[in-house]
Amino acid sequence: MKKAYLAGPEVFLADALDIAQAKQALCSAYGFEGLAPLDGEVTTAGGPEALAGAIYDKNVAMIRRSDLVIANLTPFRGLVMDPGTAFEIGFACALGLPVFGYANTDAGHFRRVADAGPLRPRPGRPEVQEDADGLAVEDFGLFENLMIDVPIRRLAGTVDTGAVPRDRLYGDLSVFERCLARAARTLSRG
Amino acid sequence: MKKAYLAGPEVFLADALDIAQAKQALCSAYGFEGLAPLDGEVTTAGGPEALAGAIYDKNVAMIRRSDLVIANLTPFRGLVMDPGTAFEIGFACALGLPVFGYANTDAGHFRRVADAGPLRPRPGRPEVQEDADGLAVEDFGLFENLMIDVPIRRLAGTVDTGAVPRDRLYGDLSVFERCLARAARTLSRG
Numbered sequence: 001m002k003k004a005y006l007a008g009p010e011v012f013l014a015d016a017l018d019i020a021q022a023k024q025a026l027c028s029a030y031g032f033e034g035l036a037p038l039d040g041e042v043t044t045a046g047g048p049e050a051l052a053g054a055i056y057d058k059n060v061a062m063i064r065r066s067d068l069v070i071a072n073l074t075p076f077r078g079l080v081m082d083p084g085t086a087f088e089i090g091f092a093c094a095l096g097l098p099v100f101g102y103a104n105t106d107a108g109h110f111r112r113v114a115d116a117g118p119l120r121p122r123p124g125r126p127e128v129q130e131d132a133d134g135l136a137v138e139d140f141g142l143f144e145n146l147m148i149d150v151p152i153r154r155l156a157g158t159v160d161t162g163a164v165p166r167d168r169l170y171g172d173l174s175v176f177e178r179c180l181a182r183a184a185r186t187l188s189r190g
Numbered sequence: 191m192k193k194a195y196l197a198g199p200e201v202f203l204a205d206a207l208d209i210a211q212a213k214q215a216l217c218s219a220y221g222f223e224g225l226a227p228l229d230g231e232v233t234t235a236g237g238p239e240a241l242a243g244a245i246y247d248k249n250v251a252m253i254r255r256s257d258l259v260i261a262n263l264t265p266f267r268g269l270v271m272d273p274g275t276a277f278e279i280g281f282a283c284a285l286g287l288p289v290f291g292y293a294n295t296d297a298g299h300f301r302r303v304a305d306a307g308p309l310r311p312r313p314g315r316p317e318v319q320e321d322a323d324g325l326a327v328e329d330f331g332l333f334e335n336l337m338i339d340v341p342i343r344r345l346a347g348t349v350d351t352g353a354v355p356r357d358r359l360y361g362d363l364s365v366f367e368r369c370l371a372r373a374a375r376t377l378s379r380g
Binding site for chain 1: 199202203204238239241242243245246249250265266267268269270271272273274276277278279280281282283284285303306312313315320321323324325326327328329330331332334335336337338339340341343344359360
């Protein structure tokens with residue numbers, strides 16, 4: 001049974017264990033073994049930095065023994081995704097693992113940035129829209145930074161997205177399940 | 191001469207080419223060849239998705255021929271770093287490359303989240319502070335998510351940080367230069 005590393009910021013919720021177990025049960029239903037990076041399982045004799053190191057080592061080892069990654073790309077503390085999850089996607093891609101992605105919002109990166117504040121055309125290059133910091137807003141029709149979307153889309157065709165109740169923004173699993181179904185279909189073809 | 195991949199969201203600025211050239215000049219002064227991922231160099235016959243794919247391939251190929259990464263972790267469109275840069279750090283770590291990190295702000299992750307809105311103790315676990323979404327706020331004394339900080343700190347000891355003028359938040363190179371000096375010292379010991 002293929003092992004799916006379950007990346008995402010829902011590990012920071014109070015009910016992270018329940019969510020992880022629910023994700024694992026869904027994984028089983030689609031023919032995967034779900035590996036959930038639960039930081040509460042890690043203990044060390046050292047201080048915070050030793051604990052951080054032990055969690056890092058545990059997560060990286062778990063990715064290395066996985067066959068695929070399913071990543072939660074829901075925006076985290078701002079307009080972009082959790083950087084820990086982005087790190088893990090990059091790590092998995094370098095190992096050649098297939099990565100699938102989902103998010104509990106429909107708004108792609110360009111729309112999220114445009115909704116957050118006015119954009120302006122770049123002086124001399126009006127086809128480029130800038131945010132208030134003068135940063136070009138990527139407009140490739142993607143959900144996230146292209147480094148995240150491209151490897152996911154090449155394999156899976158898309159990032160699965162959907163709207164969920166606001167109070168379940170990180171823990172709702174309906175879009176996760178669609179992504180899981182896509183992973184099962186995609187990998188059974190392969 | 192070791193090749194340093196120059197990761198960071200300053201590629202989205204209008205003067206990205208000038209900044210990249212200034213970074214490369216500093217790299218030379220510290221004994222590195224700086225490889226800058228400038229997306230404007232990439233052209234394709236296809237549409238936006240083909241262009242995104244070509245940029246991805248160019249960046250990944252550039253990381254694969256690098257000997258180290260120097261990454262700009264300055265918060266991007268919210269409280270966390272650019273996910274494209276986080277992807278690249280993960281990719282580089284999986285390849286075994288040394289990664290150095292800097293940011294143009296002194297505030298670490300916990301302080302950034304606390305400054306953005308009130309935290310509350312997690313019910314039943316008062317040692318954990320939650321944000322408004324109920325997500326635990328990591329409090330390891332780190333600059334970013336531990337998946338980013340841990341590999342950088344193990345090698346370099348720290349993430350270099352410093353305050354810069356607000357209008358040069360992404361393009362100021364004074365902290366970058368400190369990070370570059372640290373990379374040169376660290377790798378010359380190695």
